[in-house]
Amino acid sequence: MKLCGLHQRKKQQILQRPYRSCGRSTTRPSSPWNRLIDGEITSKPMVLFLGPWSVGKSSMINYLLGLSDSPYQLYTGAEPTTSEFTVITHGEKIRSIEGIVMAADSSRSFSPLEKFGQNFLEKLIGIEMPHKLLERVTFVDTPGIIENRKQQERGYPFNDVCQWFIDRADLIFVVFDPTKLDVGLELEMLFRQLKGRESQIRIILNKADNLATQDLMRVYGALFWSLAPLINVTEPPRVYVSSFWPYDYAPDTSRELFKREEISLLEDLNQVIENRMENKIAFIRQHAIRVRIHALLVDRYVQTFKEKMSFFSDPELVFQEIVDDPDKFYIFKSILAKTNVSKFDLPNRDAYRDFFGINPITNFKPLSAQCSYIGGCLLEKIEKAITNELPALLSSINSGKQPGLSSCEATGCGEKPKNRYRKN
Incomplete structure (x- = not known):
């Protein structure tokens, strides 16, 4: 197993912390004259996954939700597999929802997507499932960036759709793997759209156990070299280095580093959820x-x-x-x-x-x-x-906070999520 003992307990504790809802929230629209609908105002925090094709975005979501090797896992493969924008939310039972249904339902936060046309709605799909983490957050998987494909070949305004999700995301994971560090026009456009959202960006160097330690250090440096012209901020974004899937790390790799990085990412995700009320009021x-x-x-x-x-x-x-x-x-x-x-x-x-x-x-x-x-x-x-x-x-919200763990965090509240042990 990759994680055991203290790491598993830490991971379980993070995922079962209680979700604090303030009842109202907001989004960060790119234009001040955009109308905010009720569904957007009351939406959960959104975590957006972006990056080149086949870097492990869907596999990472499968792992975080414990869907790997289950009938409900997102389809993955070495070739470009995700051609839709997939929204994973909480529901009483597992079911899929067509994009046209999501856009027609004004109670959802995705009805404004109808403005991008029917071709896009055919590339939008929602998945509901009864998962503890999804009670607190919504995941959005996106089609991989393919540098040799023009936007018009997708049949809908891909960059505009990405901007819509970027404007509403509370946390943005930009995923790379060691074999796809080159920056082309479409990726450069993506980072231009992320301008001003640097505090929400987290860089994921996935599939890190495919490399020996010395090679990993070189790839890490090459990643920063490639991204330096695109992220013009004084403080670099947080980079997580690990392999986010349920299988054991390759031998003779930095296992302890990968474990700590995964726990840090889960803490980061939890922090966004815990600070939801403050973030929403600020926005x-x-x-x-x-x-x-x-x-x-x-x-x-x-x-x-x-x-x-x-x-x-x-x-x-x-x-x-x-x-x-x-x-x-x-x-x-x-x-x-x-x-x-x-x-x-x-x-x-x-x-x-x-x-x-x-x-x-x-x-x-x-x-x-x-x-x-x-x-x-x-x-x-x-x-x-x-x-x-x-x-x-x-x-008033900040003054009502108590230091340390709440009683729920210390002892657990309600139903505990099922332990997700990694496979050998």
């Missing part, structure tokens, strides 16, 4: 900041449009001039003069050309028109939530 506040800035920008566009319009002006030409060159009219600079607005939070200027192409500017009223004597101003309510209410809620 709600982050989204509120984006909404506030977006409202201020649209209001500024509206004001500028009305100021430049005259009786003889062509509305389309006037507004086209404003959208094409917002700096000429100090659209964005005027927002920076507002309180608590950082230049680093300002969205892309080009995004508003697309936004107003879908939403005509004549549909919007000034923010001053959104105030009433009884209800107050909508913008003031958002500012109050950002400045006072959400930080106070976060403080």
